[in-house]
Amino acid sequence: MDEKVFEEKIDQYYRAFAEWAARYHFTFTRPSVTVGGLPCVLFLGNHSSGKSSLINWVMGGTPVQDIGVAPTDDGFTVLLYGEKEEDVFGPAALTRLPKEFAALGRFGPEFLQHLRVRIRMRDFLKNATLIDSPGMIDAAEGAVSRGYNFAGAVRCFAELSDMIFFLFDPDKPGTTGETVSVFSKCLQGMEFKLRVLLNKCDTFSSLYDFARAYGTLCWNLARVLRTKDLPKIYTTYTGSERVQSDDRLALTDFNRHRKEFLDILNAAHARRADNVLAAAHADFTGLSIRMRLVDHATLKLFGLTCRRVLAGCVAAVLFAFGLLLLLARLFSSSPIPKAGAPLWPVVLAWVISGVATVGFLYGFFVWNAYANRAARRRLAEKLDDDFEQEYRDSMAISTRDDLRQSWLAISAETKEVIERAPLPNPLFGKSRRRSVETAAYETANSVKD
Ligand SMILES: Nc1nc2c(ncn2[C@@H]2O[C@H](COP(=O)(O)OP(=O)(O)O)[C@@H](O)[C@H]2O)c(=O)[nH]1
Numbered sequence: 337m338d339e340k341v342f343e344e345k346i347d348q349y350y351r352a353f354a355e356w357a358a359r360y361h362f363t364f365t366r367p368s369v370t371v372g373g374l375p376c377v378l379f380l381g382n383h384s385s386g387k388s389s390l391i392n393w394v395m396g397g398t399p400v401q402d403i404g405v406a407p408t409d410d411g412f413t414v415l416l417y418g419e420k421e422e423d424v425f426g427p428a429a430l431t432r433l434p435k436e437f438a439a440l441g442r443f444g445p446e447f448l449q450h451l452r453v454r455i456r457m458r459d460f461l462k463n464a465t466l467i468d469s470p471g472m473i474d475a476a477e478g479a480v481s482r483g484y485n486f487a488g489a490v491r492c493f494a495e496l497s498d499m500i501f502f503l504f505d506p507d508k509p510g511t512t513g514e515t516v517s518v519f520s521k522c523l524q525g526m527e528f529k530l531r532v533l534l535n536k537c538d539t540f541s542s543l544y545d546f547a548r549a550y551g552t553l554c555w556n557l558a559r560v561l562r563t564k565d566l567p568k569i570y571t572t573y574t575g576s577e578r579v580q581s582d583d584r585l586a587l588t589d590f591n592r593h594r595k596e597f598l599d600i601l602n603a604a605h606a607r608r609a610d611n612v613l614a615a616a617h618a619d620f621t622g623l624s625i626r627m628r629l630v631d632h633a634t635l636k637l638f639g640l641t642c643r644r645v646l647a648g649c650v651a652a653v654l655f656a657f658g659l660l661l662l663l664a665r666l667f668s669s670s671p672i673p674k675a676g677a678p679l680w681p682v683v684l685a686w687v688i689s690g691v692a693t694v695g696f697l698y699g700f701f702v703w704n705a706y707a708n709r710a711a712r713r714r715l716a717e718k719l720d721d722d723f724e725q726e727y728r729d730s731m732a733i734s735t736r737d738d739l740r741q742s743w744l745a746i747s748a749e750t751k752e753v754i755e756r757a758p759l760p761n762p763l764f765g766k767s768r769r770r771s772v773e774t775a776a777y778e779t780a781n782s783v784k785d
Pocket residue numbers: 381382383384385386387388389390402403404405407408471535536537538539572573574575
């Protein structure tokens with residue numbers, strides 16, 4: 337399928353499902369797709385690991401990003417192509433970005449103060465949008481002082497990006513572990529986009545020096561990355577190709593890796609289609625599971641409430657009549673006025689039993705609300721069983737690890753929704769869900785050429 341047609345189709349799906357996603361409290365990772373958009377490349381790493389220098393280098397020409405040994409940048413910078421060069425800061429910056437970046441708005445004004453868009457007329461930016469980020473170590477120490485959800489913002493940028501480069505600095509092997517752990521929390525499930533770079537390789541003075549830095553990095557990566565194999569580590573450095581100086585390690589292999597890094601970067605375009613597809617598939621599968629389980633729980637709750645209300649009404653009627661008969665006997669009269677008999681005992685019996693029944697019903701509805709909350713809690717607790725039950729048929733036909741993984745990704749939030757959130761009306765739920773399931777199926781089976 338032509339790339340644009342396919343992106344248009346996915347965008348249409350997103351627009352069509354936006355209302356249901358809101359009703360089922362489901363958040364799409366990429367709520368819209370810019371048709372014909374550019375791939376995004378995110379650079380992460382601790383401060384002064386060389387992110388900004390690398391970005392300047394790949395773009396060529398006069399440097400755009402500030403560089404320095406001290407933390408020079410405390411915000412995210414998105415570098416976009418444009419004929420008119422300009423810098424836009426704060427909330428206005430968001431309006432300059434492709435529409436899928438709108439998801440960043442949820443991090444609030446404090447975050448937007450740290451967002452910057454730089455529009456530059458560089459050929460490189462015609463093929464990819466680059467995102468520079470502030471140092472990670474600062475985040476680990478001062479997440480509070482930043483005033484916004486830094487890890488959340490990194491995760492959001494990562495979700496929007498098609499490729500993530502994770503830079504390490506051999507100057508500070510001691511901070512590697514901390515950086516890796518912060519990253520791994522933000523990047524869970526996105527390891528496939530990740531490329532690890534051991535930067536500043538021109539600074540190694542001996543093979544021992546290099547082995548120590550490389551070993552430290554592998555050691556720390558192994559402890560947090562969930563992949564079975566060690567990811568490939570690209571050993572790079574920034575700037576023009578240098579010749580080996582006497583006190584430095586030979587640069588030949590690093591030059592080769594640098595070239596590989598550039599090749600990957602230049603091929604980012606091909607990854608975009610895959611990522612759009614993968615994100616859409618994950619979003620639609622997640623939404624269809626959410627809809628199915630929430631509808632299932634809502635119907636169960638509806639059944640329980642109906643039974644309870646029916647029982648409550650029967651009990652109220654029995655209570656009212658029982659009390660009426662009791663009072664009538666107490667007042668030695670009949671519950672129905674009779675000719676010649678005084679009227680007041682009958683009226684009094686009716687009034688007292690009427691008021692008592694209203695009180696009974698009030699008590700019943702208070703109890704019903706409490707029982708409803710308890711029932712929702714119970715339903716949320718056994719949601720994993722419900723998932724197995726609901727998807728028993730699909731899983732019996734073939735191993736559906738993908739379904740189980742999608743469920744794992746949304747199960748905590750779904751439990752929360754069932755326990756607390758206002759639940760949508762399950763009427764016609766099946767037909768709504770079927771269209772989401774179709775979209776999930778199509779995105780899984782799209783063959784692009
Ligand atoms: N030797 C060497 N120094 C580098 C390299 N890349 C960056 N630097 C230096 O490292 C410092 C921090 O770089 P910067 O790009 O600001 O790092 P950032 O904080 O990750 O953006 C600067 O002084 C750069 O000159 C490299 O590949 N080799």
